[in-house]
Amino acid sequence: MQQNQSNTSILRNLLITICYDGKNYHGWQIQKNARTVQEAFQDALYKVLGGIFDIKGCSRTDTGVHANMYCLSIKTDKKILCKDLIFALNRVLPYDICVKDCKEVPLDFHARYSCKGKEYVYKILNSRIRNPFLHGYALHYWYPLDISKIQKAGEHYIGKHDFTSFCTIDKRENKNIIRDVRKFEIKKENDILEFYIEADGFLYNMVRIMIGTLLKVCQGKIDVTDIPCILEAKNRSQAGPTAPACGLYLNKVFYDI
């Protein structure tokens, strides 16, 4: 009873930044019969704070997708200090998930709805020979890639477009399909290519289809100048395939706080 009195006070909203290796998880969102990051995080919260929390995640991520930065928010009346919560959660979380930061935010903050944009990075090992250390952490692509061609094609993604052609249709939701792609950048180090894509938001599988389409451009099966037509078509079948999940990382999440 006394413990209750000392622990319950004003409701707080906490923005928690985590990082995870998605190799062993079926994405973020809790589901039946499959281990997800949200479930692992919920278990950790239960061990540290007690009770089940309504965790607001910044986005869903697919099976095998990683996150260098993922944000979530929870409301709690526990008085625990943010730095102590970071430490305690990292003690109980599995090795492939860690808490990097925690801070108090206004009560109306929501990790998903308050989000102003995100950056994903997609990694490709472009080499004849595989790299054991990148198994599950980059797409291994054998054939030579023409970076200047990819750069030119990728620049067509920039701007406000209807990305219906770059979206796996999710019938559960009737969404706004206009997205503002703010950045498309390529970094190359030895045989590893990294594609950085920033937008105000992303549709389901959007980055993976954007990458799959760029690979088709390299294969000569889609022309660089076809990209605007594919966007215009608003037809998923016009774009390239969905690139594998293993190369995808949620890299940054932007908020106005």
Place this chain on the structure above:
Amino acid sequence: MQQNQSNTSILRNLLITICYDGKNYHGWQIQKNARTVQEAFQDALYKVLGGIFDIKGCSRTDTGVHANMYCLSIKTDKKILCKDLIFALNRVLPYDICVKDCKEVPLDFHARYSCKGKEYVYKILNSRIRNPFLHGYALHYWYPLDISKIQKAGEHYIGKHDFTSFCTIDKRENKNIIRDVRKFEIKKENDILEFYIEADGFLYNMVRIMIGTLLKVCQGKIDVTDIPCILEAKNRSQAGPTAPACGLYLNKVFYDI
């Protein structure tokens, strides 16, 4: 019979360079009741070339130690082209081992005895917060590390010394314990430290004890200037502990060919 005739010809010695993630292996050398890299490689050779080969490895590596470069040699009378052997082995090897190169060398070449030196790299994540992507791939060390202090201490390793103090005694062999350390270098990128150590050869656990000793220097438990005395003492108990295997990578193997 005909196959035998076409496949058997002049004996060749092949130098094969591999790379492996040692996380799931009990080191290189074949042993009973534990999966090793040598065994996995032997299985792959069996599938590709048939028969059991006497594989000469450039060194033993411990459980959990990785290799960016590991060299081995095998003798065979099979006519297979080196590039085809690379391709075929990579088709059958597990994802955490890959063949990077293969070339024909003189018959008297031996991956271990012909070796002129090796370089190891030891990786440390020096951060309060762990990194899920480095679990099993770097030592996670919480406390701040003074790089200039480590650099000064590490420079005492350079040169020809009796490294008895930096060797786990292996009673099976009565070895020469003089080694010539040619390089000690530190690279730092964000919170990841890499220690590059090159020598004409290494004793059992030598790099890991060198690193364990440097960490003791950072903790103020061993003085920078104590290193020469520890070498002089020729007594394992004078040096620091053996640092964990996960941070260690065989990085280069040198030959005069």
